[in-house]
Amino acid sequence: xxxxxxxxxxxxxxxxxxxxxxxxxxxxxxxxxxxxxxxxxxxxxxxxxxxxxxxxxxxxxxxxxxxxxxxxxxxxxxxxxxxxxxxxxxxxxxxxxxxxxxxxxxxxxxxxxxxxxxxxxxxxxxxxxxxxxxxxxxxxxxxxxxxxxxxxxxxxxxxxxxxxxxxxxxxxxxxxxxxxxxxxxxxxxxxxxxxxxxxxxxxxxxxxxxxxxxxxxxxxxxxxxxxxxxxxxxxxxxxxxxxxxxxxxxxxxxxxxxxxxxxxxxxxxxxxxxxxxxxxxxxxxxxxxxxxxxxxxxxxxxxxxxxxxxxxxxxxxxxxxxxxxxxxxxxxxxxxxxxxxxxxxxxxxxxxxxxxxxxxxxxxxxxxxxxxxxxxxxxxxxxxxxxxxxxxxxxxxxxxxxxxxxxxxxxxxxxxxxxxxxxxxxxxxxxxxxxxxxxxxxxxxxxxxxxxxxxxxxxxxxxxxxxxxxxxxxxxxxxxxxx
Amino acid sequence: xxxxxxxxxxxxxxxxxxxxxxxxxxxxxxxxxxxxxxxxxxxxxxxxxxxxxxxxxxxxxxxxxxxxxxxxxxxxxxxxxxxxxxxxxxxxxxxxxxxxxxxxxxxxxxxxxxxxxxxxxxxxxxxxxxxxxxxxxxxxxxxxxxxxxxxxxxxxxxxxxxxxxxxxxxxxxxxxxxxxxxxxxxxxxxxxxxxxxxxxxxxxxxxxxxxxxxxxxxxxxxxxxxxxxxxxxxxxxxxxxxxxxxxxxxxxxxxxxxxxxxxxxxxxxxxxxxxxxxxxxxxxxxxxxxxxxxxxxxxxxxxxxxxxxxxxxxxxxxxxxxxxxxxxxxxxxxxxxxxxxxxxxxxxxxxxxxxxxxxxxxxxxxxxxxxxxxxxxxxxxxxxxxxxxxxxxxxxxxxxxxxxxxxxxxxxxxxxxxxxxxxxxxxxxxxxxxxxxxxxxxxxxxxxxxxx
Numbered sequence: 018x019x020x021x022x023x024x025x026x027x028x029x030x031x032x033x034x035x036x037x038x039x040x041x042x043x044x045x046x047x048x049x050x051x052x053x054x055x056x057x058x059x060x061x062x063x064x065x066x067x068x069x070x071x072x073x074x075x076x077x078x079x080x081x082x083x084x085x086x087x088x089x090x091x092x093x094x095x096x097x098x099x100x101x102x103x104x105x106x107x108x109x110x111x112x113x114x115x116x117x118x119x120x121x122x123x124x125x126x127x128x129x130x131x132x133x134x135x136x137x138x139x140x141x142x143x144x145x146x147x148x149x150x151x152x153x154x155x156x157x158x159x160x161x162x163x164x165x166x167x168x169x170x171x172x173x174x175x176x177x178x179x180x181x182x183x184x185x186x187x188x189x190x191x192x193x194x195x196x197x198x199x200x201x202x203x204x205x206x207x208x209x210x211x212x213x214x215x216x217x218x219x220x221x222x223x224x225x226x227x228x229x230x231x232x233x234x235x236x237x238x239x240x241x242x243x244x245x246x247x248x249x250x251x252x253x254x255x256x257x258x259x260x261x262x263x264x265x266x267x268x269x270x271x272x273x274x275x276x277x278x279x280x281x282x283x284x285x286x287x288x289x290x291x292x293x294x295x296x297x298x299x300x301x302x303x304x305x306x307x308x309x310x311x312x313x314x315x316x317x318x319x320x321x322x323x324x325x326x327x328x329x330x331x332x333x334x335x336x337x338x339x340x341x342x343x344x345x346x347x348x349x350x351x352x353x354x355x356x357x358x359x360x361x362x363x364x365x366x367x368x369x370x371x372x373x374x375x376x377x378x379x380x381x382x383x384x385x386x387x388x389x390x391x392x393x394x395x396x397x398x399x400x401x402x403x404x405x406x407x408x409x410x411x412x413x414x415x416x417x418x419x420x421x422x423x424x425x426x427x428x429x430x431x432x433x434x435x436x437x438x439x440x441x442x443x444x445x446x447x448x449x450x451x452x453x454x455x456x457x458x459x460x461x462x463x464x465x466x467x468x469x470x471x472x473x474x475x476x477x478x479x480x481x482x483x484x485x486x487x488x489x490x491x492x493x494x495x496x497x498x499x500x
Numbered sequence: 501x502x503x504x505x506x507x508x509x510x511x512x513x514x515x516x517x518x519x520x521x522x523x524x525x526x527x528x529x530x531x532x533x534x535x536x537x538x539x540x541x542x543x544x545x546x547x548x549x550x551x552x553x554x555x556x557x558x559x560x561x562x563x564x565x566x567x568x569x570x571x572x573x574x575x576x577x578x579x580x581x582x583x584x585x586x587x588x589x590x591x592x593x594x595x596x597x598x599x600x601x602x603x604x605x606x607x608x609x610x611x612x613x614x615x616x617x618x619x620x621x622x623x624x625x626x627x628x629x630x631x632x633x634x635x636x637x638x639x640x641x642x643x644x645x646x647x648x649x650x651x652x653x654x655x656x657x658x659x660x661x662x663x664x665x666x667x668x669x670x671x672x673x674x675x676x677x678x679x680x681x682x683x684x685x686x687x688x689x690x691x692x693x694x695x696x697x698x699x700x701x702x703x704x705x706x707x708x709x710x711x712x713x714x715x716x717x718x719x720x721x722x723x724x725x726x727x728x729x730x731x732x733x734x735x736x737x738x739x740x741x742x743x744x745x746x747x748x749x750x751x752x753x754x755x756x757x758x759x760x761x762x763x764x765x766x767x768x769x770x771x772x773x774x775x776x777x778x779x780x781x782x783x784x785x786x787x788x789x790x791x792x793x794x795x796x797x798x799x800x801x802x803x804x805x806x807x808x809x810x811x812x813x814x815x816x817x818x819x820x821x822x823x824x825x826x827x828x829x830x831x832x833x834x835x836x837x838x839x840x841x842x843x844x845x846x847x848x849x850x851x852x853x854x855x856x857x858x859x860x861x862x863x864x865x866x867x868x869x870x871x872x873x874x875x876x877x878x879x880x881x882x883x884x885x886x887x888x889x890x891x892x893x894x895x896x897x898x899x900x901x902x903x904x905x906x907x908x909x910x911x912x913x914x915x916x917x918x919x920x921x922x923x924x925x926x927x928x929x930x931x932x933x934x935x936x937x938x939x940x941x942x943x944x945x946x947x948x949x950x951x952x
Contacts, residue, residue, distance in 0.1 A: 175544060192502075192525040192546040405533070 018498075021074050022082065023090050026170075028070035030094045030163050034101050035063030040150060041105065044224070045143025052143035055109035063101040080173050085497060087176030091160050092492050095480060098159055099123045105147045111140050116472050120464065123476045125151030126159070127483035128365065130238025130335040130452030131475070133465040137243050142224060145241040149231035155483070156235015156265075156365040157205045158182060165198035174198070180488045182363070190273050204272045205365075209234050212261045219253040233261045236366040238335030238452035245460075246325070247338045255321060255338055259328050266332030266360030267292070287400035288372045292361050295371065299355065300327045303348045310345045323348070331355040333367040335452020337460040349455060353442060356449040367450030367482050369419055372399070373412050380409060411487075418486050423448055426478055433471045443467065447478040501525065502566040506552030506582050507573030508535040510849040511598065511622075513543075514831060515570055515856055520545045521935065527561045553581040555589065563589045570856060571597040572622070576604060580616060587617040596620040596856055600739070620859045624848035627855065629743045631846050632800060632825055636729050638715070639797075640823065642705060642844045647880050647930050651914055652907045654683065654709050654878055654930075658843050661702040671696035680710040680718045681916050683906045683932040684876055689835050691875045693902045693932055703839065707878075709906040709930065711914045729797040730754055733821075735782030735812050736803030737764050740827065740848075744800060745775050756791055758782045782812050785819070794820030802827045813842050876934050878906065879941075885925040887945050895919035900940035903933035 038060040045053040082090070102122030106112035112121055117133045124131045125148055134140070140148075154162065160181040164174040174194040190197045209230055216226035225241060232239045242248035246258055264272075267289065275283045283289070300323050307319040322339040329336045330352050341352060359368015376397060383395040396403045423444055430440035435457065442454030443464070453460040458467070467475065481489050491497055501524050505512045508530035516539070520526045526545040529552045530536055539547045550557035552573065563569070569586045571579035579597045586595055597618045599605060611618040634644045643656040659666050670682055685692045686705040692698060700706060710718050730753055734741050737759035745757045745768065755775045759765055762779055769777040780787045782803060793799060799816040801809035806828045813824035825844045828837060837845045883890050889897050894905060894917055908915040909928040915921060923929060933941050 175540075189546050192527055192544075193520065193523065194544050196525075 018089065019082070019086050022077055022080070023086055023093065024070055025074040025077060026090050026163075027094050027097055028067045028074065029167065030067070030159060031097055031101055032064055032067030032071060033163060033166070034098050034154070034159065035060050035065075035067055037150065037154065038063065038105070038147065041143045041147035044146040045141065048142045050141035050143055052105070052109045052111075052141040056105050056143055056147065058108045059101070059104035062104055066101075080170060082170070082173035082176045084176055084180075087173070087180045088488050088491055088497075091177055091180040091484065091488055092480075094160060095126065095484065098126055098155075102126060102147075102151050105144055109141065109144055111144050116469055117465070120472045120476055121148070122151060123479050124447075125237070125239060126155035127450050127479040128152050128156050128232075128235040128237040128333070128367070129447055129450045129479045129482070130232065131447060131454075131458070131464050131479075132239065133463055133472075135463060135465060137241060140241075142241075145228060146224070148239055149228040149237075149241070152235045152237030152239055153209070153231035156237060157202055157269075161198045161201060164195055165202050167195075170195070181484065190270055200273055201269050204269055204276065205234060208261065208264060208272075212257065215257045216254065219251060219257060221249070221254065229258065230261070233258055233334065233336070234265050234365065236262060236265050236332045236334040236360065236364070236450075238329070238333075240336060245337045252321065255325050258336060259325050262328050262332045262334045262336070263296070265334075266328075266364045266366045268361045268363035269365075270363050271361075285400070288361050288375065291375050292371045295358065296328060296331055299331070299351055300324045303327060303344075303351055306345050306348045312344065326352065327355060330451055331358055331368075332360045332364070333449050333451045335446070337453060340459070340461050342455060342459045342461070353445060353455065356442075356445045356451045359449055367448075369416065369449075373416065375399070376404060376409065376412055377416060380413075415486060418490065419448070422478070422481060422486070426474055429474055430467075430471055433468045435467070435471065443471075443475060444478060447475040448482045450479060450482045501568065502562065503527070503568045503570065504529065504558070504561055504563060504566045504586075505570045505572060506530075506579070507571065507598075508532070508539055508547075509572060509574060510829060510831060511852045512570065512572040513539070514849065514853045515572070516545050517543055518853065518857060522938075527566075529557060529561060551578075553578050553585065555585050558582075558585055558589060563593070566590065566593055568860060569593055569595045571595070572852070573598070576601045580604070580610075580618075583616050583618050594619045594860070596622060596859065598622040598624070598852065600625060620856065622852045622855055624852050625739045625743055627851040628740045628802070628827070628846060628848055629747055631851060632744055633747060635825060635844060635846075636798070638719075639729055640719070640843075643707075645878065647878070647907070651712055652709060652909065652930060653712055653715060654707055654906070655715070656686075656705055656707045659700055659702055659704045659706055663702070665700050665706070666702045667699065669697070669699050670694050679714055679916055680708050681904075681906055683707045683709050683878065683904060688839070691934065693876065693904050693934055695901075695904075707932070709916065711907075711916070729823075731796045732756070732798045732800065733758065733788075733791065733793055733796050733816070734800045734802065735759075736801065736809070737761070737768050737777075738802065738804050740802045741800075742768060744802070745772060749773055749775050758787070758791070783808055783815065785815060788816060788819055796821045798823050798825065800825045806830060806833070810837065810840070810842065814840065817841065876932060877938070879931045879933065881929055881931065881945060883923050883925060883927045883929050884945065889929075889944060890923050890925050890927075893920050893922055897923075898944070900933075900937045900944065902937040903931055903941050906930040906932050 038056055042053060042056040042060060045056050099119060099122050102125060103118040106118040106121060112118040120133055158181045160177050164170060164178055178194055190200055212230040212233060213226045216229060217223060228241045246255060271283055271286055271289060303323040304320045307313060307323055308316050313319045313322060325338045326341055341349060357369055358374060359370050360366030362370045362372040376399060379397050383397060387393055387395060397409055426444040427440050430444055439456035439458050442456060443458045446452060446454040458464055503519055503524055503526045505516050505526060505528045508528050512528060516526045516528050520543055527548060528539055528545055529548045529550055531551055533549060536547045536549050548557060548561050563586060571582040573579055576599045579599060583595045583597050586593060595618050599621050600623060604610060605623060610616055611621060635641055638644050638655055640657060641655045642658055645654040682694055684707040685694050732753060732755045734745055734757040737757050741757060748755045749772050756778055757775055758778045758780055760781055765777050765779040778791060793816045799813060799821045801812040803809055809826045809828060813826040817824055823843055825846060826842050828845050828847055829849055831849060834845060834847060905917050907930040908917055908923060
């Protein structure tokens with residue numbers, strides 16, 4: 018392991034995050050909300066720490082990064098970014114407790130969107146802006162961003178890319194990894210700008226539009242309003258946000274293909290079709306369930322709230338327009354399922370990912386098929402492309418780890434005194450990077466009541482979910498640290 | 501520039517590596533999933549699992565927008581078909597193909613614009629033969645590279661412990677100033693573009709720039725000029741061995757060629773006039789002694805097995821052979837072979853990589869030779885009036901560290917530069933530079949390292 022290089026790159030990352038604090042600082046000065054000193058202090062501390070380490074470790078000739086170095090940089094980078102993100106909360110005393118502040122900042126960076134804040138609207142705009150911005154940075158990935166702006170990493174960038182975006186099939190859009198990272202960020206930024214304008218067109222002020230867009234595009238779910246999107250009671254805003262949540266939950270390489278004019282491939286993508294189909298099917302069932310239970314006036318109202326909530330949970334965004342705890346059990350159960358499904362691989366969303374689910378189901382089907390035809394030669398295919406055994410193995414491993422960690426963490430949460438529904442949904446929502454759960458951590462509640470060790474466990478789950486388990490788990494293995 | 505490389509063997513791999521390090525968009529196609537995996541792990545290029553002779557595959561890697569195709573698979577037929585398909589899909593792209601079959605190579609019209617449209621043919625066997633013959637002209641050199649049509653030579657030597665140069669500081673070589681210049685020093689894995697403060701150490705591989713006319717004198721001063729090669733053993737009568745034997749057959753030399761294969765030996769004995777064909781194991785110490793390997797001036801180990809080549813050369817040197825030329829194909833061995841005491845190693849793949857790079861590097865840059873694992877380059881260029889390098893004494897030119905001016909060619913005159921030398925506009929200059937300072941050098945020369 019090349020500790021010097023790891024320190025160097027983490028320092029560069031920290032420095033960049035520090036610089037990005039100028040945006041909320043500008044907001045704070047504009048509103049004169051009193052949070053400017055705290056933000057300026059955070060900026061200086063973060064840049065100072067990053068810059069200090071940078072100058073002590075610079076001047077290296079060899080930028081060779083092994084797999085292990087890549088994993089270490091990504092994990093340490095995320096932990097360090099989390100620490101930097103707590104500074105504005107701590108210095109402005111909006112979240113004075115370190116555990117709570119770290120929970121909030123990791124929940125932001127991992128685009129989970131679970132909050133410990135009781136009254137969000139009481140926070141100064143500068144801090145709220147920073148809270149939204151952590152999600153925006155974490156959504157496309159802070160490491161992918163650094164690959165985009167530090168092209169000297171070369172093939173080392175690929176190691177980092179794989180560790181931060183470990184989708185089952187690595188999609189390299191362009192021959193050079195830094196070009197790929199730049200292309201992804203460009204698409205992300207363009208979509209962000211479009212959404213900001215569409216929201217402003219719907220009557221939202223610029224601050225709320227930016228904050229909501231910053232948390233829609235990364236499928237994050239932090240809202241500067243206590244009642245989330247439900248605050249606006251507007252069909253137009255519901256629709257715009259629903260649309261962009263859905264778009265953000267799609268594989269960004271599909272967007273890239275669309276930009277390149279490859280419309281056919283866009284609609285033929287097997288994962289996209291499954292994503293569309295599963296979303297539509299769940300919306301339909303919940304609409305019928307809600308209509309049957311007569312919770313909303315008429316089928317249109319039922320469909321509106323069902324569609325928003327399903328897309329919000331399935332893309333792992335976590336915005337709410339309705340208190341779905343009042344919904345029938347079937348609907349709640351389906352929403353819990355959505356937390357596991359997640360969005361498409363290569364999107365900004367979390368969860369197990371549609372691609373893995375589809376491949377696992379196909380694999381199971383083929384196992385059954387082989388009982389009928391014991392001598393059949395079978396290959397799992399995604400669309401028309403055969404999936405190699407090694408990838409299937411890693412998907413099964415991922416699935417098993419996901420479920421295993423989920424079960425262990427649920428038991429631990431129950432041991433800490435949470436009730437059944439709360440512990441099940443709290444872990445599901447954090448591991449899937451969704452946001453709200455059910456029970457005591459439901460859409461109208463928050464995570465402040467979770468006991469102290471429980472918060473740290475959920476922080477760990479959020480990181481596991483964002484970096485797709487392997488990257489974090491491998492660092493806990495003794496073999497990783499051996500020479 | 502988008503480059504499509506077919507075949508991820510050593511040649512394809514290293515061209516891809518070199519071009520991707522220069523920020524070109526490279527796509528590699530290969531049919532072997534293991535090779536594709538290796539590429540994904542090690543190179544910043546796009547990989548595509550498939551056949552380079554499939555029009556579908558070529559389209560999906562974007563051949564329509566590509567500017568260069570390098571067909572470098574092991575099969576001549578696959579390479580030619582790939583070029584044909586590429587020509588069909590994209591008329592304007594430059595095509596480089598690796599072809600070995602002599603019968604194909606003789607059909608010149610096959611590669612013309614009307615048919616296959618191959619712009620550059622890479623034939624590693626002929627390159628090997630040329631390199632070996634070139635090395636025999638400068639006995640003792642590890643590498644000989646020609647510039648300005650051969651008027652300036654870059655010659656590399658492995659410095660032995662008892663060489664008069666060992667331990668010398670470069671600034672102590674003042675006496676030779678104007679005649680020769682040290683352009684680069686390879687020490688283990690590292691390559692150094694030296695300044696006056698650097699010292700030559702034993703086991704260094706030192707690249708000298710010298711005029712062809714004064715080469716003999718310069719070398720004699722360092723005890724590096726050896727007797728001409730008279731007695732030669734070639735081990736391995738494969739394609740390369742056979743071609744060398746044929747080339748040497750014309751000369752009045754004492755040449756023996758050893759091979760294990762009886763049929764091959766018979767065939768060879770029928771073709772050759774003066775060369776003695778011996779059937780036997782080249783790695784057999786007794787056979788080598790019987791053929792008096794110890795008294796030989798040169799042993800050329802070119803069997804198909806590179807590990808054997810290394811051992812055969814070591815064996816012959818231990819028996820007393822003066823020099824050895826060893827063919828090693830794996831580029832990863834290149835940095836260790838000089839450490840075990842082999843003076844000259846030739847590498848067909850490196851030669852192919854060099855030829856391709858030289859071809860595609862065009863524009864103001866006249867020629868380029870990558871040195872040792874491609875970490876440094878020797879560049880021949882024209883000094884432009886607009887650049888900072890002209891009309892100033894060299895000691896005042898702000899050369900980036902890691903670059904050095906090796907020679908100046910002004911009309912018929914060749915100048916090995918010193919501190920007070922002044923470069924005039926339109927001089928041709930030869931510069932040694934590390935890969936990482938190339939961008940700075942481009943700035944200094946106000947030249948872009950263009951392609952084509």
